[in-house]
Amino acid sequence: MGNEIRITGAGPASHRPEPAETAALRSCTDAPPPSLLLCQNGGWFLLIPEGAETHMAHKDTRPHYNLVFSVLLLGIGAFSLLQSLVVPVLPELIRSLHTTQDTATWLMTGYLLSASVATPILGRIGDKVGKERVLVFTLCVLAAGSIVAALTDSAGIMIAARVLQGVGGGVLPLAFGIIRDEFPVQKLHAAVGLASALVAVGGGLGLVLAGPIVEHLNYHWLFWIPMIMTAVTAIAAIAFVPASPVRNPGPLNWLAALLLSVWLVCLLLAVSKGTKWGWHSGSILALFGGAVLGLIAWITAEMKSRTPLIDMRTMRIPAVWTTNVVAIAAGACMFATMTFLPQFIQTPRMLAGYGLSASITRSGLYMLPMAVSMFVLGVAAAPLAKQFGAKSVVLLGSVLMAVSFAGLAQRPDAAWQVCLAVTVIGAGLGLVFSASSAVIVSAVPPAQTGAATGINANIRTVGGAIGAAVSGSILTSTVTAGHRPPLPTEAGYSHIFWFLTAVAMIAIAASALVPATRAPRSAFDDEPSAAKYARESS
Template sequence: MPRIPRTAGRPHYNVTFAVLLLGVGAYSLLQSMVVPVLATLMEHLHTTQETVTWLMTAYLLSASVATPILGRIGDRAGKERMLLVTLVALTAGSALAGVSNSIGWMIVARVIQGLGGGVLPLAFGIIRDEFPIAKVRGAVGVTAALTAVGGGLGLILAGPIVDHLDYHWLFWLPMIMTAVATVATFLFVPESPVRTPGKISWGAAALLSIWLVALLLAVSEGPTWGWGSARILGLFAAAVVVAVLWVLVELRSQAPLIDMRMMRIPAVWTANLVALLFGVVMYTAMTFLPQLVQTPAKLAGYGFTASITQSGVYMLPMTIGMFVLGVLTGPLAARYGSKLVLIAGGLITMVPFLVLSLGHDHSWQIYLASSLMGVGMGLAFSSMSSIVVEAVPAEQTGVASGMNANIRTIGGAIGSGVAASILANGVTAAHPFPPDSGYTDTFWFLTGSALLAAAAAVLIPAVRGAGADRSTGTPGPDRKATADKESAPA
C-alpha cells in the first residue's frame, strides 16, 4: 500500500489515534507480561533468581533513560520520526527476546525493548498536535489509561500464553503488534507541525542517564544487596551528586534538554509528585498481588495456590475497571475538572489496600480490591496525564509527559524495593515464603501511599485548556485543518 502523500491532506485524527493506541498497547504489555512468569523463565533459561530479576531491572533502567530523552528529541526533530525509531526498537527487541534461549541475550533484548518508553511522550505530543482542542483531554486520558490497562492485561495473558504456546510467544505477540504499528505509523501518522528549534544537549542527556540509572539500580537492588551496603549507598550518593550537576547544567543551557522552568510550573511539579506516589501504588500492586495469590496455601499457611493463569483472573476486574474508567475520565474531567477526578481516583485507590490490610484470606476480598483498584487507577492515570499536557506549551508536551511517565517508573521502582524488603523479613531457607504479616504491612504501606497521592493532588492548581499559552492564555500553535477536524465526527 503506497504511503499517503502529505500534500494530499492529513489523515483523520481518529486514524492517527488508532495507530498510537496499537503502539502504546504493545509497550504496556511488555512492561508486565514477564512479571508472573519469572519463575518459569528462570527454569527455562537455567539461571538464578537474582539474575532473572534483571529481565525487569534492565527494562526499567532502559525505559527510564529513553522516555524523557526520546520525548525531547521528538519535540525538536519530529515526533513521527522518533515514533518510528521507537517502534522499530520495540520490534527488534521483541524479536531478539523471542529467539533468545540464554539469559544474557534476553537481558540485552529487554534493554532494547526499554527504548519503547519513548512511545508515551511521543503519543501525547502527537495527540496535542493533531487533535481538535476539545478532543485532546479525552484522547490523552484514554492513552494514559491504556498504559495501565496494558500492564494489567499482560498479567492476565501471560499464563495462557505460556500454558498453550511457550514463553517465546510472550515476545512474539507484542513484536507482531509493534511491527504493524510501525508500518501504520509510516503510512498514517502525519509529520509534526510543532517543533522546538535548537540542538539536543547531549551532555545533559548523559548526566540525566547517569543519575537515573544510579537511582533506579539502587532502589531495584537494595533488597538483594542490602540497603546499608557500600554499593547501594554509593549509588544513592552518585545519584544525588550527578542530579544536582544535571540541574545546574540545564539551568545554564541556552537549549536545555529539560527546561527547569517548565518543571517548576505548579501544575507540573505537583502532578509529578502525584505520579511518583501512584507509581509506588500501581507497580507494587501489579508485582506482589499475583505473588500473593500464587503462594501455595499448604506450604505457606496463606495464599490461594493459584496458577499463573488463575492469578491473572484475579487481576481481570482491575484491568476492566482501568479501561472503562479511562474512557470515562475525559467526559468526567470536562464536567468536574481533571483535578477533582484525580483526587477522587486517589481516594478510591486507597480503599482496596485498606481492605487487603484488614484481611486477604478469601477470594472475594481479592476480587473486591482488584475491582476498586481498577476504578481508582483508571481515574487517576488518565486525569494526571491530561493535567500535564494542559499545563505546558505544545512544543514541550513530549518532554513534560515523558518526565511524568518516568517519575511514575521511579515510583514503581521505589515501591517495589520497599515492598520486597518488607516481605523479605522472616524468609529463611527452611521457610522460603514471606510471613503473612509481611503482606499485611505491604498493603498498609500502599494504603498510606494512595492517601498521600490524593493529598498531593489537592495541591495541583487549576490549569488552562489544552493548547493555551501559559503567559497570555491565547490559543496555542495553529493546527492544520483544525476547522475541518472540529466539525468531523469523533
C-alpha cells in the same frame, strides 16, 4: 510577523465586509478569522501566521487524526503489554531460566529503568528531527528487543533484551506530541487522557493474557506476540503518521542525558540491592550519594541548557509539579501491584500457609477486574473532570488506592477480597492517570503540552521502577529457605501493601495541592493544535 496574501479592494476596513476571496481562502486553510484582516493602502491583507502555510499545504493530504490516533494506540498498547506480560509468569521464568527471585526482579526493573532514561531523550530527538521518524525507530528497537527475548533461554540475555524493550518508552512522549500536532484543541484532552489510560489498561491486560499464552504455547510467545504488534505498528506508522508540522531544532543535551542515566541507575541499584548488600554498607551509601549528586548535577545542567531534555521551568508550574508527584506515587503503586500481587495469588497455600494456590491463568483472571475498572474509569475520567474538576477526580483516585492497599495489607484469604481490592485499585489508577493528563494539558501553554505530558509519563515510569525495586527488596528480605522452592513469608507481602498504602497517602497529599484549573474555551477549538500554536505565537 507572518506571510501576507494581498486581496485587492478599496475602502475603509471599518466599513467593508470581509471579501469573498478571503472567506474562501480561510475556509480552505483554517486561517485566522476576519479580525486579522488588515486594510492598508487601499488593499486587503490577510495575515497567515508562520506554520499555517504548512497546514494549508497538507490539509487535504494529511490522514484523518482518528486514523493516526489508532496507529498510536496500537504502539502504546504493545509497549504497555510488555510492561506486565512477564509478571504473572515470574515463578515460571525463575525455573526455566535457572535464576533467583532477586535476579528475576530485574526483568521488570531493567525494563523500567531503560524506559525512564529513553523517554525524555527520544522525545527531544523527535522534536528535533521529526516525531514520526523517531517513532518508527523506537518501534523497530522495541521489536528487536522482543525478538531477542523470544529466542533466548538465558536470564542475563533476557534482562538485556528487556532493557532494549524499555527503549520503547519513547513511544509515549512521541505519541503525545503527535496527538498535540494533529488533534483539534477541543478533542485534545480526551485523546491524551485515553492514551494515558491505555498505558495502565494494557498493563492490566498483560496480566490476564500471560497465563493462557504460557499454558497453551510457551513463555517465548510472551515476546513473539508483542513483536508482531510492534512490527505492524511500525509499518502503519510509516504509511499513516504524517511528518511533524512543528519542530524544535537545536543540539541534544547529551550531558543531561548522561547525568539522568547516572542518578537513576545509582538510585535503583541502591533500593534493589539494599537488603542483600546491607543498607548501611559502603556500597549502598555510595550509590545513594551518587544518586543525590547526580540529581543535583542533572538539574543544574538542565537549567543552564538552552535545549533541555526536561524543561525545569515547566516543572515549577504548580499544577505540573504536584501532578508529577502524584504520577510518581501512582506509578509505584501500579507496577508494584502488577509485579507482586500475582505472585501472592499464585503462592500454594499448602506449602506457605497463605495465598490462593492459583495457576498462572487463574491469577490473571483475578487481575482482570483491575484492567476492566482501569479502562472504564479512565474513559469516564474526562466527563467527570468536566463536571467536578480534574483535581477532584485525581484526589478521588488517590483515596481509592490508599483504601485498597490498606485492605490488602490485612492479609486477605478469600478470593472475593482480592478481587474487590484489585477492582478498586484499578478504578483509582484509571482516574488518576487520565485526569492527571487533563490537569497538565490545561495548565501549560500549547507549545509545552507534548513535553509536559511526556514528562508526566516519564516520571510515572521512574516511580514504577522505584516502587518495583523497593517492593522487591522488601519481599526478598523475607524469603525463607524452609520451603522448596524458597518462598517469601506472608508478612513480606503485608509489608509491601503497607508501603504502597503510605505511597498512596503521598498521592493524596499531592492531589490536595493541585490547583483547580479549567481549560479555556476558544473560537478555534476545532483547529489542529499545531496550527493554533503557530497562530498564537506569530
